[in-house]
Amino acid sequence: MPHFCVIAHDRPEPGRAERRQGSRRPHFERMKPAVERGAVLFAGSMLGEDGAMATSVLIVDFPDRAALDAWLAEEPYLRDGVWGQVEVKPMFVAVDGKGITPAWLDLMRKVPPA
Template sequence: MPLFAIVAYDKTDDEAPARRRAARTAHFKRMTNAVKRKLIHFAGSMIADDGTMKCSIVICDFPERAQLDQWISEEPYVMNGAWDRIEVAPLFSAVENGEITQSWLKLMEAHISNS
């Protein structure tokens, strides 16, 4: 399955942290289920200098983009308005588990031979 990167930026209005807190339990339950199904490889938050959540980052593995888009649309942080802008893109993995991937080595080999 292809890897995708999700970067979901939090809204910055005064009520945004409360909306995030209100949806947190449902979000964690949903993410735990996705981890058990091997859909999520990494998830975390970028923290702003003032200690607030800036955005969420998820590396996931969905069979196709339409399924991922549906999954995002049902995300509690989307449904309650905690997230503002969401970027999604296919991800090429160069390093996994502390090891350079074979795909990256093949890409570099092709690049070097074409130079």
């Protein structure tokens, strides 16, 4: 399945930390099944200059962009106004938590020897 990188920037208005905190439990509850089925490979937050969480980053594995968009549409951080701008980019994953991916090995087989 295709991999995507999701970069979701928190809305910059005052109260950002409180909005994030208020939606955290529903966000985790929504995320857990996706993690368990292998759809979320990596997730975390980039920190702002003040050290607070400011941008979420996810590496996900979905059948296609439409399936990812449908999943994101139900995300509590988006629904509750934690996230503002959300960028989604297709991604080639060369190394994951298990090591070098089969996709990377296939790609390397196609590279002529030096």
